[in-house]
Amino acid sequence: MYHRIAEVDIDPWDLCVSPTHFEQHLQTLQKNYPILSVNELADQLQTGQLTKQAIVLTFDDGYADNFTIARPMLEKYGIPASFFLTTQPLLDQQRFWWDDLQQIICQTPLLPDRLSLPIADDNLEFELLTEARLTTALRTSLSTWKAHLAPPSRRAMLYQHIWEKLKPLPHHLQQQTLHALRCWSGAESMATPCPSVMTVAQVRELSQHSLIDVGGHTISHPALANHSRAVQQHEVAGGKSQLDELCRRSLTSFAYPYGNYNQTTRQVVEQAGFSIAFTTRAVATTRHTDRYQIGRLQIPDCTGPQLQKQINKLL
Ligand SMILES: [Zn+2]
Known part of the structure; x- marks a missing residue:
């Protein structure tokens, strides 16, 4: 499971793999493992005849670098992959x-030292103390921080706290909070560009591609299990019909945003017409695996040999 192929300063969720490392990954994978497409995996699960030690490559969310950086490299090595796309950011170029959130809290050079923010049913009161100004030392500390570790700074703590609060909320409430944060932070937070998502034209081109397949990842990337069946249906089936229309065919694969799902989600995904769905649990697939709960390994920004070690631990 990849998200972005890019080199960035701050990456608390390990979403980015550098282009150099990604090319090493492709070389390592090609040399050491059979590589299947998602469709081939789905067919093999149907027949119960799985290729041993095979790998499937997926990319979540639909960042533009998937098209501009990953796609040409996949072409160079002739390796198939599936891109799971969230439709609202794509259609609205949002x-x-x-x-x-990361841009505002972790990258704004100067923030007000006090924050009072209504969020969900709560009001967050927070003081940045000496960290209102983004010093070189603070920037360095943020660039090595990972979200699964205790936050080493006030800014990291604030980011992590708001992230946890925003994750279960519906899209419009997330946007409301971000709007309030942007106003609080002042214009300076817009100084660094945010990573962009693919355009409609790029998705259309991908949908015709012989190596790349497109799959569903909802409309607005909600943590589905936190929402009612009706909202889940709207997000899963609505996202599918938007992508079906864009790609002019019926998509068959889906990835749960944040790997978050419950039994209702699984049903909703099957009823929407998807025939295979991916979680974020790092487990290998066997012929007994439920085809709506296929595990995946999140790939960190590591070298080719390091990747091989990680994969072999799972197999
Ligand atoms: Zn995602």
């Missing part, structure tokens, strides 16, 4: 909320 940024993902976590990128906006």
